[in-house]
Amino acid sequence: MFSLQDAMVSALNQGNLTPELIEAMFAATQGTEGGAVVNPVQRDLTSMVSNTGPQNSSGTALSPTSERSEHDSSPRAKKARGKWVTYVPVDGEEFNELDAALSRLNELAGLTEEGAHMIRNKIWGRKKERVHGYRYRCPYQQRKGFEKCEFTALILFHPDGYFRIEIPSKPHLPHRSTNDPGSAPAKKIYLTPAIKTIVDDCSRKRATVNTTVMEILDAGLAPDGISPQLMKAIYNRRGRISNGTIGGVEEPGESILEMREYCERNTNLPDDPHKPFVVTFSMTPPSLYVLMSTRRLLECHGDHDILTTDCTYKLSWCSVPVIIYGTIAVPKTFKTLAVGVLLYEDEATMAAMLRAIRNRCADLGVNHAPKVIIADSAPAITSSWIEVHGEPKPLGLDKNYRWPLRPALTDAATIRLHCFVHMWRNLIKEARKLIGQVSDDREEAAKRLAAFKQGIRVLQEAPGHDLYPVAVELLRAEWEPEVPLLWEYFAKQWVHKRGTWNQFVHNLPPTVPRHTNGIEAINHGLRHNIITPGHSLANLLKQLLDACKSYSARQTATSAEDEDGDIWRTVKPTKSQVLCAGRWTRSASAKHIYLNEQQDTYYIPSNDLIRICGPGEELDHVVAEFSFKLAATDASVWNGWREYSYFSRQIRICRRTPSYDCSCHDSRTGACRHSLGVRLMEGRLQGYDLYEVRAPGECPRGRPRYTTEPALQTADDYVRRLLRQTDDMENVSAPILPAQAKIIPDEPVNRDESTLLSVIEDEDPVSSGDESEPYRAFERDLLAESDSDDTLAEETDDSDDASESSISSTPQYTGKDGSGGRLTADKICDYRLDVE
Numbered sequence: 001m002f003s004l005q006d007a008m009v010s011a012l013n014q015g016n017l018t019p020e021l022i023e024a025m026f027a028a029t030q031g032t033e034g035g036a037v038v039n040p041v042q043r044d045l046t047s048m049v050s051n052t053g054p055q056n057s058s059g060t061a062l063s064p065t066s067e068r069s070e071h072d073s074s075p076r077a078k079k080a081r082g083k084w085v086t087y088v089p090v091d092g093e094e095f096n097e098l099d100a101a102l103s104r105l106n107e108l109a110g111l112t113e114e115g116a117h118m119i120r121n122k123i124w125g126r127k128k129e130r131v132h133g134y135r136y137r138c139p140y141q142q143r144k145g146f147e148k149c150e151f152t153a154l155i156l157f158h159p160d161g162y163f164r165i166e167i168p169s170k171p172h173l174p175h176r177s178t179n180d181p182g183s184a185p186a187k188k189i190y191l192t193p194a195i196k197t198i199v200d201d202c203s204r205k206r207a208t209v210n211t212t213v214m215e216i217l218d219a220g221l222a223p224d225g226i227s228p229q230l231m232k233a234i235y236n237r238r239g240r241i242s243n244g245t246i247g248g249v250e251e252p253g254e255s256i257l258e259m260r261e262y263c264e265r266n267t268n269l270p271d272d273p274h275k276p277f278v279v280t281f282s283m284t285p286p287s288l289y290v291l292m293s294t295r296r297l298l299e300c301h302g303d304h305d306i307l308t309t310d311c312t313y314k315l316s317w318c319s320v321p322v323i324i325y326g327t328i329a330v331p332k333t334f335k336t337l338a339v340g341v342l343l344y345e346d347e348a349t350m351a352a353m354l355r356a357i358r359n360r361c362a363d364l365g366v367n368h369a370p371k372v373i374i375a376d377s378a379p380a381i382t383s384s385w386i387e388v389h390g391e392p393k394p395l396g397l398d399k400n401y402r403w404p405l406r407p408a409l410t411d412a413a414t415i416r417l418h419c420f421v422h423m424w425r426n427l428i429k430e431a432r433k434l435i436g437q438v439s440d441d442r443e444e445a446a447k448r449l450a451a452f453k454q455g456i457r458v459l460q461e462a463p464g465h466d467l468y469p470v471a472v473e474l475l476r477a478e479w480e481p482e483v484p485l486l487w488e489y490f491a492k493q494w495v496h497k498r499g500t501w502n503q504f505v506h507n508l509p510p511t512v513p514r515h516t517n518g519i520e521a522i523n524h525g526l527r528h529n530i531i532t533p534g535h536s537l538a539n540l541l542k543q544l545l546d547a548c549k550s551y552s553a554r555q556t557a558t559s560a561e562d563e564d565g566d567i568w569r570t571v572k573p574t575k576s577q578v579l580c581a582g583r584w585t586r587s588a589s590a591k592h593i594y595l596n597e598q599q600d601t602y603y604i605p606s607n608d609l610i611r612i613c614g615p616g617e618e619l620d621h622v623v624a625e626f627s628f629k630l631a632a633t634d635a636s637v638w639n640g641w642r643e644y645s646y647f648s649r650q651i652r653i654c655r656r657t658p659s660y661d662c663s664c665h666d667s668r669t670g671a672c673r674h675s676l677g678v679r680l681m682e683g684r685l686q687g688y689d690l691y692e693v694r695a696p697g698e699c700p701r702g703r704p705r706y707t708t709e710p711a712l713q714t715a716d717d718y719v720r721r722l723l724r725q726t727d728d729m730e731n732v733s734a735p736i737l738p739a740q741a742k743i744i745p746d747e748p749v750n751r752d753e754s755t756l757l758s759v760i761e762d763e764d765p766v767s768s769g770d771e772s773e774p775y776r777a778f779e780r781d782l783l784a785e786s787d788s789d790d791t792l793a794e795e796t797d798d799s800d801d802a803s804e805s806s807i808s809s810t811p812q813y814t815g816k817d818g819s820g821g822r823l824t825a826d827k828i829c830d831y832r833l834d835v836e
Contacts, residue, residue, distance in 0.1 A: 087154055087166035094162040097271050098134070101155050101163040105136060108165065109151065109172055118153065132157040140175045147176050161265055190233040195221050199234055203241045204274070204553035209234065251545070254538045256283055263290060269363060270295065274552040276545050279338055280356030282349075291323070291340035291353050292545060294552035295364065301327045301335040301555075302361040305567045307370035308334070309381060310516055311345055312523035315531045315540060321345055322526065322544065325357060326519055327370070331511040331571055331670040334518025336551040339544050341537070350384035358388065372508070372567060374417040374516060377498050382416055392416040393506050396499030401469050401476070420460055420501045420514045423494055428453065434486040452479065452486070458645045460514075461503050463653045463663035466633045468502045473635035474644050503668075509659060510667040512567050570659045571670030578685070581676035582693030588615075590677055594623045595741035602654040602741065603627055604674055609650045624744050626651050654678050681736040690736070 090108070095101040106117050118136035125132045133156050140149040151173070154166040191199070195216055202212040212234060216222050222230065240246040252262035263281040270277050273296040281290045304327035311321040323345075325337040338357060342349050361368035370389065375381045385392065392414045394404045431452055439445035455475050462471040472495055480487040494501070503510055530550075531543050573581075584590055588610050594603040603623050605613075613619040626647050629637045638644050653663040654674050666672035679685040680693065 085152060086169045088169050090165045090167060094164060096162065096268070098155065098157075098163055099272065101165055102136075105153055105155065105165055105167075108167055109138065109153065111139070130159045138172070145177055147178060149173070149175060190227070190230045191237060192221065194219070195234075196237065199237050200241060200246070201553060203238045204550055206550065209238070212238075251542045252538055254536060259283060259290075259538060259541070269360075273299075274549055276548040276552075279340075279360050280352055282352070286343070287349060289340060289342035289349050289353070290541065291325075291338050291356060292548050293338035293357075293360070294548060296552045296555055297335075297337055297548075298357075298361050299364055299366055301337050302357070302364070302366040302368045304329060304335065305371045306330070306512060307337075307373045308516055308519050309350075309373070309375050310519045310523060311342075311378075312526060315526060315533060320537060320540065322523075322531075322540070323350075323353070324519055324522055325353070326522070328374075328513060328518065330509075330567055330569065331668065332513055332518070334522070335555070336522065336548075339548050339551075341540060341544065345378060345380050347380045347383040347387065350380050351387045354384055354388040371413065372415045372417060372512060374419060374513065376419050376422045376516065385414070385416060389414050393500075396496045397469055397472065399496070401473050401495070403465075403469065415506050415508065416500060417505070417508075417512075417514060418498045418501045419516045421517070422515075423498070423501050424456070427456065427490060427494060430489055431486055434489070435483055437485070438483055448483070455479070455641070455645065458648060460501065461648070461663065461665075463648065464504050464630070465502075465507045467630060468505065470633055470635045470638075471644060471648075474638055474641040477635075478641035504661075504663075509567060509657075510661055511571060511659070511670040513668070568658075573671035573676055573685075577671045577673070578676060578680075578688050578693050581673045581680055582690070584673040584677045585681060585690065585694055590681070592619065593678070593737065593741045594620075594627070594744050595738050596627050596744045598746070599627070599631065600656045601627075602656070602678055602737075603744070604652040604654060604678075606650045606652070620742065622647075623651060623742075627744050678737060682738065683735040 093104065095104065102118065109118055111117055116139055119139055120134055121137050122135040123133070124135070133154055136153050136155065138149040138151040140146050141151075142148075149172075151168065153168065156164050156166060158164060198215045198219065198221070199212055202215060207215075213226055213231075217226070237246065252259045260281075260283040263278045263283070266276075266278045267281075268277065274294055276292045276294055279291040279293050282288060306328040307325065308328060309323065309325045311323045313319050313321055315322050320341050320343065323340050323342055325339075327335045327337055329335060338353075340353065342353075358368045373381070373385050373389075373392075382395070391408060391412050393412045393416075394406075394409045395416055398404050428449075432449060435445050435448050435452070439448060455478065459468075459471050459475055462468045476487060476491070500506070501514055503514060526547065530547050531540070588607050589604050592605055592610055592615060594605075595601075596603065603626070605619060605623060609622070610619060613622055630653075648663075652674050655661050659670065660675035660679055661667060662672045662675045664672050664674055667675060676685065680688065680690045683690070
């Protein structure tokens with residue numbers, strides 16, 4: 001007789017034993033069908049079969065797993081946790097991004113409440129099929145107060161580059177509360193989408209938890225304060241961002257094959273503005289390079305006019321160069337554009353990178369057409385720039401020490417600038433060696449080196465494109481007979497081949513920096529803070545990907561004015577800069593401003609020059625003669641290098657351009673006190689009036705050493721100054737310039753008799769009066785850092801903002817023999833020694 005046991009064994013061997021079959025067999029055995037009485041054996045068998053799952057043809061039970069799909073036929077040797085789940089692909093839906101697929105999965109799961117989303121709990125892959133899988137579970141699977149939800153789903157990344165969703169064949173059941181089976185109250189969500197945005201942004205910017213909490217409180221997103229539950233949620237999300245669970249960057253493999261596949265998968269423009277993608281790459285020997293960027297970096301900085309680039313080493317054991325491309329928003333704000341690695345710094349590699357940046361910006365609708373590139377003197381940078389962006393303006397002077405006049409160069413639309421700090425470092429290193437060869441005494445060599453340094457700084461500050469060749473010829477006449485080898489090296493390397501490091505070269509505004517300090521700071525950060533030297537190229541690429549994403553996340557959407565990359569834009573001054581200019585308008589320099597109407601240029605003598613010459617006719621002769629010599633653009637009209645060097649520092653030139661460019665150091669910030677003061681006195685500084693920013697009265701004269709007034713009596717001159725303040729305040733509202741400026745005549749008076757200095761002492765105690773300018777101090781520190789072996793010659797501080805005596809009280813010149821009369825070069829030197 002065929003017993004119940006035989007029937008069960010037969011069904012078990014055939015793989016057809018199911019709970020329904022067991023129930024039918026027991027019903028037939030007991031003579032009932034569908035009876036309500038359940039045998040204990042029946043219950044145990046039903047439970048056993050339900051937990052066993054399907055079997056293969058050999059009768060071996062398949063191990064249950066929660067990431068099996070209908071398309072998966074791989075063997076299952078290991079037993080895993082969870083019940084057998086059959087997944088069905090969602091037809092017709094493919095996604096380029098994992099975030100887009102996850103958003104669609106949340107919709108399919110019915111998670112519509114705020115903050116609810118599927119939680120990723122496993123990542124696995126199939127090497128043979130080259131499929132990466134992400135398993136997600138319902139958030140109510142481990143939520144307190146609710147029944148455990150078994151709903152899971154898969155997101156599979158296929159070799160064709162698309163993400164596809166697979167969901168269980170069984171529906172997602174409603175969530176039921178364990179306290180009230182008829183209702184499912186929503187649990188409080190601590191991390192709302194707004195809070196998540198702040199936490200993610202602060203985490204990518206490497207901000208502290210305290211900073212994150214303050215951002216949440218300032219935004220008004222935590223009206224009840226920061227509870228322990230919210231603080232725990234913040235820490236958990238920061239941890240998931242740190243380990244890459246949320247918003248992680250896909251990492252390349254160790255081999256060249258894996259890195260090539262990674263680059264091929266990530267060449268398309270992503271939807272996420274902060275996700276790094278590969279701009280261009282090459283893995284074919286001998287060319288090996290990868291350049292990466294983000295949408296945000298290219299969209300925000302790709303249209304700037306100034307491009308800068310540099311390579312840094314020592315970030316990996318194999319010393320593979322890391323290249324950085326960036327732009328500069330005037331006056332001195334560096335913006336990262338792209339980062340990458342390359343095996344060789346050759347023209348072909350750099351040209352491919354420049355061309356790829358231009359093409360990717362075009363794909364985003366950004367016009368990437370930089371007009372200026374500033375970098376070190378690497379030949380590959382210059383040649384690659386010429387290949388991609390065309391021939392630049394002349395790079396140096398010809399053999400006659402004049403700018404080349406070829407139309408192909410003079411009409412070029414781009415300019416190649418060489419970094420002044422790199423030039424300074426290489427030049428001073430060579431000068432120290434060559435000067436030491438011709439000097440027997442170390443003190444004499446030190447004096448020569450200091451004088452040469454001073455001459456190079458004055459040459460870099462030559463106040464005009466056409467005046468630069470004149471200054472070079474004068475410096476040549478000074479140093480070629482003294483140290484011939486030094487001048488030969490300087491002229492060959494830094495005048496003829498790489499001569500575009502002057503502050504006004506090709507009439508660029510002074511706000512365009514002449515150094516790569518911004519990109520060098522990024523290199524320093526990579527070496528000491530961001531990149532940990534590893535033992536493989538893949539490790540370096542992984543860290544550069546994180547750095548690129550961090551740069552993109554720190555780039556916030558600021559105003560168009562702050563992000564403007566136009567080199568000709570006028571920089572808006574700060575209130576402190578305008579107040580400083582207002583104080584300068586009370587100085588002696590501001591009261592002796594000269595105007596050359598033909599050149600449309602102001603000439604502003606320093607306070608020291610006014611004290612030496614006096615406020616009268618002699619000062620007029622000196623300024624007029626200086627103006628004519630500048631306009632001549634001929635070295636023969638000058639009485640030597642020392643005359644040019646001295647007066648180019650004593651008389652500031654302010655051209656009436658839209659930005660009022662000045663020849664002082666502070667003009668590099670776009671808002672020096674001379675240009676702002678002139679605009680205030682002309683009434684052309686928008687938003688400010690001279691009456692508002694200028695303190696009433698004259699500059700304080702200081703406390704006299706002796707007084708003739710009796711005790712407890714007020715000095716009469718002090719009372720007179722107070723009475724004159726009312727008149728000054730009434731007349732200050734009208735524009736002062738150019739009506740009150742002294743007009744320089746069309747022809748110099750006594751042109752045969754030069755009124756400028758022809759001889760200046762070696763130890764010049766007189767400065768240009770600009771040592772207190774912030775940008776001058778910054779550049780002096782920059783040069784001192786690059787030349788740490790020497791002590792730069794210190795100049796005396798004679799700021800225009802210091803307390804001074806009025807011109808009327810300045811003693812007139814009286815020589816050692818008691819003679820006076822017209823000032824000459826020797827008399828000016830004698831007077832300077834006397835006042836010292």
